[in-house]
Amino acid sequence: MPLEFELCPGRMIGGDQPCFIIAEIGINHQGDVEIAKKMIKMAKDCGADCAKFQKSILEYKFNKRALERPYNSKHSWGASYGEHKRHLEFNKEQYEELQKYANEVGIFFTASAMDEMAVEFLDDMNVPFIKVGSNDTNNFPYLEKTAKTGRPMVVSSGMQSLETMRKVYKTLKKHDVNFTILQCTSCYPLEVQDVHLRVIPEYQKEFPDIPIGYSGHESGIGISIGAVAMGAKVLERHVTFDKTWKGNDHAASLEPSELAEMIRSIRALELAFGNGYKQIWPCEEPFRRKLGKSVVARVKIPKGETLTEKMLTVKVAEPIGIPAEEIYELLGKTVQQDIEQDDSVLPEMVENYSKKAKH
Numbered sequence: 056m057p058l059e060f061e062l063c064p065g066r067m068i069g070g071d072q073p074c075f076i077i078a079e080i081g082i083n084h085q086g087d088v089e090i091a092k093k094m095i096k097m098a099k100d101c102g103a104d105c106a107k108f109q110k111s112i113l114e115y116k117f118n119k120r121a122l123e124r125p126y127n128s129k130h131s132w133g134a135s136y137g138e139h140k141r142h143l144e145f146n147k148e149q150y151e152e153l154q155k156y157a158n159e160v161g162i163f164f165t166a167s168a169m170d171e172m173a174v175e176f177l178d179d180m181n182v183p184f185i186k187v188g189s190n191d192t193n194n195f196p197y198l199e200k201t202a203k204t205g206r207p208m209v210v211s212s213g214m215q216s217l218e219t220m221r222k223v224y225k226t227l228k229k230h231d232v233n234f235t236i237l238q239c240t241s242c243y244p245l246e247v248q249d250v251h252l253r254v255i256p257e258y259q260k261e262f263p264d265i266p267i268g269y270s271g272h273e274s275g276i277g278i279s280i281g282a283v284a285m286g287a288k289v290l291e292r293h294v295t296f297d298k299t300w301k302g303n304d305h306a307a308s309l310e311p312s313e314l315a316e317m318i319r320s321i322r323a324l325e326l327a328f329g330n331g332y333k334q335i336w337p338c339e340e341p342f343r344r345k346l347g348k349s350v351v352a353r354v355k356i357p358k359g360e361t362l363t364e365k366m367l368t369v370k371v372a373e374p375i376g377i378p379a380e381e382i383y384e385l386l387g388k389t390v391q392q393d394i395e396q397d398d399s400v401l402p403e404m405v406e407n408y409s410k411k412a413k414h
């Protein structure tokens with residue numbers, strides 16, 4: 056399987072492709088379709104590639120007692136966890152409305168499938184790829200089912216060991232499905248010492264034929280930009296209109312100005328990566344001419360003298376002379392005209408000196 060693949064129609068990821076940026080709306084829409092739409096538009100306006108939600112079919116994601124447990128958090132939308140989750144869940148019609156809206160806006164639309172029924176739900180919706188949230192990454196029947204849809208998979212790896220991730224990789228390889236693995240630590244918000252960006256190159260070594268990415272829950276944008284510098288080819292961040300809103304994820308999310316700034320910085324960083332060639336670039340020429348150093352006579356050198364190191368020095372000189380890096384090639388050669396002290400040494404002043412001064 057190649058290191059690059061098509062994650063969404065017409066959008067390759069991996070290799071030298073720009074990092075694919077997922078704006079994770081998740082549950083930050085507060086259960087309100089109109090807010091969700093505004094968030095889709097905001098993600099597009101900020102330059103994200105994809106707007107993502109979280110789809111659960113609650114009776115399949117949770118057992119009864121988990122749905123009944125009290126949820127006394129300040130982030131709760133109901134007395135029980137089930138009521139809270141029901142408030143945040145969009146139905147099929149609402150998903151279709153959001154998908155249609157994302158299409159109009161021109162941004163890819165998908166969700167994490169939070170249980171096996173949600174996989175079917177999203178597959179029926181023809182989403183471009185399925186996100187596997189960290190809490191399903193060790194759920195092998197679910198992974199097999201998702202892989203069988205044939206849709207590319209973005210697999211997060213919070214709350215998992217390397218051993219489990221090796222099993223995940225082998226399982227998905229068996230199904231010949233395109234997938235990427237994201238480094239992730241599942242804490243909300245995530246403290247910097249718990250980020251572990253060095254897992255990105257570790258994953259690259261472990262899984263050399265798939266793109267590796269990062270799903271971040273930290274505050275701010277610097278660490279995610281760093282993740283891209285370390286090779287993340289997919290980046291997912293939660294987004295919000297207001298970090299102080301009620302809800303578990305808002306504090307670990309980016310507000311629009313941060314999202315836009317992060318994406319601008321990532322796109323600039325990608326340009327800055329360059330192609331790995333080291334050479335003198337055209338943009339450096341004026342500066343090389345002004346600031347670059349040439350060989351200069353340290354003393355007056357009469358015609359016929361043989362050049363020694365003591366006769367020469369290196370300075371910013373006018374006119375530009377033989378470049379500094381060629382000074383040793385001059386030693387032992389004969390000068391064919393007088394050179395005054397502090398004058399540039401020019402190629403035509405030196406016998407059999409074939410190299411031309413670089414102008």
Ligand SMILES: CC(=O)N[C@H](C=O)[C@@H](O)[C@H](O)[C@H](O)COP(=O)(O)O
Pocket residue numbers: 081082109130188189190241243302303304
């Ligand atoms: C692991 C996982 O699912 N994480 C998700 C993605 O990052 C989160 O958005 C959770 O859904 C969210 O933090 C849950 O919050 P509450 O429990 O208040 O609904």
Ligand SMILES: C=C(OP(=O)(O)O)C(=O)O
Pocket residue numbers: 109167186187188189190211212213237239241270291
């Ligand atoms: C839980 C999710 O993601 P992550 O594990 O990457 O935070 C998700 O996308 O629903």
